[in-house]
Amino acid sequence: MFRIRRIYDDTLPINKDAIAQIEQILRQQFNDLSEAEIKILPEQLRNPLKYRFRSILFVADDNKGRVKGFALLYHVVDLNFCYLDFLSAAPQRTGGGIGGALYENVREASLHFSGEGLFFECLPDDPKLCSDPNVLKQNIARLRFYERYGARPVCNTAYETPLKPEDDCPPYLVWDDLGTNKSLRREKAQAIVRAILERKYGDVCPQDYVTMVVNSFRDDPICLRAPKYVKKETGLPIPQMPSKAIKIALVINDQHDIHHVRERGYVEAPVRIHSIMKEILATGLFEKVEPRHFSEKHIKAVHDPQFVDYLKKVCANVPPNKSIYPYVFPLRNAARPPKELPIRAGYFCIDTFTPLNQNAFKAAKRAVDCVLTAVERILKGHSIAYALVRPPGHHAEYRAFGGFCYFNSVAVAANYLSSFGKVAILDIDYHHGNGQQNIFYNRADVLTISIHGHPSFAYPYFSGFADEIGEGAGKGFNINYPLSEHLDNQQYRKVLEKALKQIQKFTPQFLIVALGFDTAKGDPTGSWNLNANDFEVHGRLIGALGYPVMVVQEGGYKVRSLGNNARHFFWGLWKGFHWYYNGQNNGVG
């Protein structure tokens, strides 16, 4: 077993150690590299601007952190192409499929960063160019491997001209169109080749050699050598791009607008979704997925079926543009719910400001559909999915709505996922996630953690205390971090790091984040001061756990900063994420 993960820098000890092992592999396998070239890697990772390219380092390691292979890819920012500098599966430690898994990650990343395909060098399989029969054999194996993906040497150029006449084995330039079937224009290829030769070999390549090679490109668009090893008639399929998409699956509630409470001061408004959507879609990180319909049974698995039926019925009966606010609450005689539907609202509600109206049920049901659609993406191999929904859900309990919430979408998702493995829920909304706590209080297979304003001053006021730790089998599986009204952002980060450690200890298969931006500076419902940078760091810390992660939008009401904070959070999450998967490449780690 091995996993593939991306390393962004050498900050974490585990990554520092992996980089040291990679340096050792480079020393062993690439004799002509100087120590300075080997040691530059961490600096290249940290400082893309200095080098004019972004370095993308994938490592294949086992659960003891032993590196079994790695790939180093550059995205050359100014010319927008990708160049694979190294792909190595350490021979003495090679297990099956590591090279293929690494190359598939490289292809996914290249496709994400640049549409111009992927370039790299490969030593020749032509006995006229390579005199050592052993080296020739290895070269043939390599070119055969890449040919399976459609990557073949660019032909009719002088790229493989030796620098000095006595040099053996000058490399081919290989191009992979990444399955796009696009062609590459000569002019673009020439600019790219010039960049490769000047930037990579600047100190050994004389300028007239560079010009000679660049001018040798005749074909427009460029052409690749005919397949030599993978013949169509052999029936060996040329693999397509792996299905495990690198983008974040995004499901947006397309029916959230119908739920619009126009009373003054009702901050849970449609504009929230629009401001987030506008900012995050521009990042290119997301892949939109249309929500699909799911049966109510998923909701009834975590909510009292009577409560679900009540909401449906009462909402359907409210006249258009009218709202019912609960106003009588049954502290006594809870076994006898009032007959009249509007009065009965208080029987199922925890506060006086969450109205029932004609569309509340429909919008909340659709939010659950979105979350379940996103869950399905995770089960099909997406590493990260985001349900951008409203109304929110984390205050909805087994048989109660409130706090702008009707159905607990996060709980529905967790319950659904729990049949595939243990689930951890991390609630980072400013307000306590009382809904999940209530629903999973007796369960050990779903860990609920919430970081929130202390109930002595923050909604919902009656829960979220540190001594609420779960009951029965669930004892120890509910963790609350009630924090003080005013705290600095460093303090918050420390608590988050502690919570993440507890999640790791629980070893879940899936992580669900109940994401609230009401922890941000200036939020009308909060008192803290988190800024865009903090959200990026938090995203990165959460992503670096390496679990498939499902994010569900909860609160956050300062419309002006919502989008920017969301963009930073997801950028961090995406950066922090390690792609985990096993040798079978089934996508779910």
Ligand SMILES: [Zn+2]
């Ligand atoms: Zn909140």
